[in-house]
Amino acid sequence: MTQNALTGDNLLPQFDILDIGQIEPTINRLVADLEKHLSELETNIEPTWDGSIERLTQMREPLNFAWDLVNHMMSVQDSPELRKAHEAAQPTVVALNLRLSQSEPIYRTLKDLRSGPQWKTLDEGRRRVVEEKILDAELRGVGLEGKQKARFQDIEKELAELSTKFENNLLDATKAFSMTLTQKDEVEGLPETLLGMTAQSAALAESESTSQPARTLDPQAGPWRITLDGPIYAGFMQHARRQDLREKLYRANIEKASAKELDNQPIVLRILKLRREMSALLGYKTYAEVSLARKMAADVPAVGQLLDELRGVALPRSRSELADLTTFAREQSGETNLDLKHWDVAFWAERRSEQLFGYTDEELRPYFALPRVLAGLFEITNRMFGVSFKSADGETTVWDPSVQFFKVLDADGDHIAYFYLDPYSRPQNKRGGAWMNFIRSRHVQEDGSVQLPVVWLICNQSPPVGDQPSLMSFEEVNTLFHEFGHGLQHMLTKVDFPEASGVNNIEWDAVELASTFMQNWCYHKATILGLAKHFETGDPLPDELFEKIRAARTYLSGSTVARQVYLSEVDMELHHEFDPNSGESPVERSKKVALRNIPMQPLPEDRAICGFAHIFAGSYAAGYYSYAWAAVLAADAFAVFEEEGTDDAAKINKVGRRFADTFMALGGTRHPMDVFKDFRGRAPTTEPLLKQLGLK
Ligand code: ZN
Secondary structure (H helix, E strand, C coil): CCCCHHHCCCCCCCHHHCCHHHHHHHHHHHHHHHHHHHHHHHHHCCCCCHHHHHHHHHHHHHHHHHHHHHHHHHHHCCCHHHHHHHHHHHHHHHHHHHHHHCCHHHHHHHHHHHHCCCHHHCCHHHHHHHHHHHHHHHHCCCCCCHHHHHHHHHHHHHHHHHHHHHHHHHHHHHHHCEEEECCHHHHCCCCHHHHHHHHHHHHHHHHHHHCCCCCCCCCCCCCEEEECCHHHHHHHHHHCCCHHHHHHHHHHHHCCCCCHHHCCHHHHHHHHHHHHHHHHHCCCCCHHHHHHCCCCCCCHHHHHHHHHHHHHHHHHHHHHHHHHHHHHHHHHHCCCCCCCCCCCHHHHHHHHHHHHCCCCHHHHHHHCEHHHHHHHHHHHHHHHHCCEEEECCCCCCCCCCCCEEEEEECCCCCEEEEEEEEEECCCCCCCCCCEEEEEECCEECCCCCEECCEEEEEEEECCCECCECCECCHHHHHHHHHHHHHHHHHHCCCCCCCCCCCCCCCCCCCCCHHHHHHHHHHHCHHHHHHHCECCCCCCECCHHHHHHHHHHHHCCHHHHHHHHHHHHHHHHHHHCCCCCCCCCCHHHHHHHHHHCCCCCCCCCCCCHHHHCHHHHCCCCCCCCCHHHHHHHHHHHHHHHHHHHCCCCHHHHHHHHHHHHHHHHHHCCCCCHHHHHHHHHCCCCCCHHHHHHCCCC
16 A cells, blocks of 8 residues: 555654645545545434544544645645645535534534533533534524525625635735835935845836846845835835835825725725624624624623723823824934824834844844754743653654654653744745644543644744854744744643644634743743853853843833724724714724824824725634733733742742643633633733833
């Protein structure tokens, strides 16, 4: 028999025998198998845990493994052949998953299980899984009948099309705008990297219009093409000295995708109307209520209260930050009557930051060599949770030679998990950004054997050069801690069934807690000074440099929080209070929200919600608040360590064990608010976050 990496015969994927040619036939076969098993299950499913959920889990595992592996390879080892194979196999997988999520026999059986004799014998975690599966099915309209069901499905279909249209308009509108600068004075102030990026963009545009291969343009000589693309836009607004050009770019950005054939305004309104109608079909008043049915936040007022508390402190602070910035800009420019315009704020904020903190990424990098950072991260994790990490390179195959492999051992030395670390950027075949994902979840099988969790942590940091190790920016260190936090939650789980072990079944607004929590250690002096040593001289990071990093964390935090609260409230308001059938425009409504949230009001022509893809093309609708929510939880949890004393190993361990027994152990078996209370002894408060950001 030929070997096939996709059949998942071993716990760990065998990357050495992964054959792209096998993808399509294998996926098709696994889909057919699952379809057959599903049909059987639907005819003889039983209202017991083993007779329903456990069987379903077992039958889904082979396809899940194979498909997760293919998707993983797409993001870390992309190639035209792989993309083709993925594209060919995808429709059948999508169709099958839709069928699974719409299965009425499964839904009815789970309801029978809930009202049947076995229910009271199930533990809390299993009951929660059943409850959530019933709720998920209902939120997807499975409980509806007849005309209502048909209407629901039409709405879902139209909503999917509208999201795509929204996204495409946004992309096209972003691409449609550019300004090509040819004079040196027009790009005055731009840093070297930005000159390089914009010169490259000019060369590519030129080659597209002439169908000639792209020339290499001299970053110093130009021309430079300025676009609305994230990094270029942000960099230009922060650094360009020409105010008139900043204004032009700013105005283009706030009017993006809001006119003519690329107008997202009617799409936004239609989306809001359909979401409202869909909510009514499901028995909810608004879409915000639908969204919150499956979140940690109890209800709309609970989100409102959190936002109110943050706003109460952040708004006055953001006003004084703006006033300070104005004073600074007046001093620096010599214009005593200067009033900051929208397109001036980022520019002067950046100048002030340079003056206040005056360190660069490049200065810090030599102190953050990957091997040392990892050792420090392992050490603090060990101190908290008692777990240890053993390098196991060579004990299995990997997808790229730079990938590292580790075993995780608990305090008794028992092996509990594996993880892969793929640290470096590989623009030729690896997606940007950083993420944690997993290929196995903890599962104790019927025969007592244990399937261990297997996780991958993917970063995109600077690769090593020659025999110099990877030297990380402080932001890259933060990212590594963040993803490691996600990974730990999946690996340290004590739950025995995969539906709720690790990060499975954890609410969306709670799942960023463990990751954001770990980032707090990046600002903990003893931890950072312990790991930050110059890679050549071994000198520790100078104290004053650490203090500057710490001070930079709170710089303009009032404005940052106020803006986050503002966007969260626009999202909540449009999906709750706002009546899409009232004739009022969502753009006007979002301006009313701005009045009570931010010190500088949007311009009359500002239609920035036409670019709010998180809520109109992504999955953050009535969920944007999750960013603020998770930050509050993480700071509040970290505060316990600070209250007990972070300089005492025994105390770190004491609190750490409690953290391990709650957040890390329980996965999705318990409501996250209860888990939080188990750890904290009370519900979360905003106080610690506000303190951490220097707002109290
Ligand atoms: Zn995250």
